[in-house]
Amino acid sequence: MDFLGFLVTECLNALSQAALLFFLGVGLTLIFGIMRIVNFAHGAFFMLGAYVGYTAVSVTGNFWVALIAAPLLVGGFGVAFELGILRQLYRRDHSAFLMVTFGLTLIMGEAIRLLWGVAALQVPAPKSLSGIVFILDEPFPIYRLFLICAGIVVAIGIWQFLERTRLGLLIRATAQNAEMVHALGTDVRLVRSAVFGIGCGLAGIGGVLAAPLVTASLGMAPNAVIDTFVIVIIGGMGSFAGSLIGALLVAFVQVFGTYYFPDLALALMYLVMLTVLVVRPGGLLGKEA
């Protein structure tokens, strides 16, 4: 394997990983931007996405159905949770959200264990995507190229949605000054529910997309939630572009860090986070705390 081939393959690997991380990070950051809460259950929504995806694939035999069903169901569950429980807590202290969302993680983990069992479940990639292509004589999975494309499409989609649609405008306005939006006659509570649902739905898509790589398993939630927090902290809480940059940075550091310094594989990501926090305490694109 020559150096150019190595570099290109590893960059593509990092991009595909960044795409998965972005699906998680962007949801978490949107929710934080609007609601000022840290959703500890985000990893659990990601995991739920993978399990719903498994069921959809095994019932219909079609991965694309899973890709549509999972975000809808997971997002719907997120909205229900916001309406039923979170809404009662907005007047409370922030620690209430930590407790409730952390509790939800535990409950979802156990519920998934009861419904789907403990064994890891296979979610095969669709036939059309499970082949390989040769890039500079190196075999590269088509599925990972698909992940990169999906990441780009969703990133552009969210960006355009935030910039050009009325709901996007309301989301940005609510993030800046919720009281003013409310005073202007918009029901801020509906905006919050919508954002929570969208954030969870994105985590759900991430879960389905990750499942062919890691299988649907109970370890998904804790693994995902830590990476997601790192991304959002690096990028800046509440910043859309920040979550994109955070995902790319974490993915590249993980891929190249693991290659050159395998013994520090785990530490490098946190070193980057610490450096960012020392230089810019609010994250790269976040508001200064």
Added chain:
Amino acid sequence: MNTRTGFTRRTAIRAGLAAVAAPALLRYARGETPIKIGMPLALTGPAGEIGLQMRHGAEFWAKQVNTKGGLTGRQIELHVEDTAGDPATCVRKAQLVVERDNCHLLFGMVLSSEALAVVPKLADWNTIFMSSDNGDGRLTGSSFVPNFFRANISGPMETRAISLWLRKADFKKFYALGMDYAWGHNSIDVFSDEVKKAKKDLVGTVFSPIGTTDFSTYITKIRQSGADACFLVLQGDDNNAFLSQAHEYRLSDKVQLITSIVDLNSIRAVGDAAIGLAGSTRYVFTIDNPANKAFVAEWRKEYNALPDVFEGEQYQACQMLQAGIEKANSIDADKLRPALETAAIDSIKGHVAMRACDHQAVQGGYIVKVEKVAGAKLPVPQIIATLPGDEVTPACRQMTFDS
């Protein structure tokens, strides 16, 4: 008047109750309390799958023994506690079953780190611990305690089985990937030692943190190393993620993947991505001997499924303990220990004999290769080599081999 009035419903109930209670009362009168066995197991957390298998295996055995009238006439009672795979919790739960439930026999535990934390307490608790799963060589080496017995094949033994097989195989250059904790390091140390003795090359070693989800970089490293075979010490979610992704990159076209554990759960989770994987297995349902055939048949009848690795290993450990108890006719640690030290069984894995010097059960090592079998939905591990127990078991209290 009816002539049968003397036999009222009430007397019938009394007679019935007496009939039901009599055997229990008789046993009680003879001092035959149940044999209580504590099982602190990781039932939740990343290793939960293994813990559930072990519980399953033990329950199957207990049911089998109890329906045949018990062990030395006493019923088996299992006391299972969840440790979540945390050594501190495991010690606490083990203490709980010993002190609260009065169990002086222990089965389990899932992780070697848990077992290593528990063994120093066994003497104080006056409790015998029959391991069915713990792989760390130190348990029968530097951390050996007299109340610990290992019925299963240890990590160094599994690795030894693979290395003996590899000596004869065509591979020249190896790479090794292990999980970054005690088991991974321990197994790869032994493997590297073995590769040297076989006069072959270990061209690189890398450890992945527990919970790694993206293995693409590790796969690149393996490909670049030019190795023709890669030795894997991975389990659970990490193992499934690696196999799925190795399949994505068609790694096994270039490199023979060799794993220290081939288990059915992993094959179920990754499907065809497991094809071609070779490795030692602690137990596989395809082992060809009468005891195993009977076990598999009975297991299928009971659960309508095939017994998996840790279910089989647990069953073997149960039988080993059973042989000891039958011989000692007691569960008292001081009487049971010498009986277990010379216990031997014709197990589902063939002849298995406990060794007095370090309490390691001497047993054969099995090498399997995962193959697609016509008619079967999932690939099946087929035995490609069996290595005799005296060749795979290290010298007493040792973890490495001289030759």
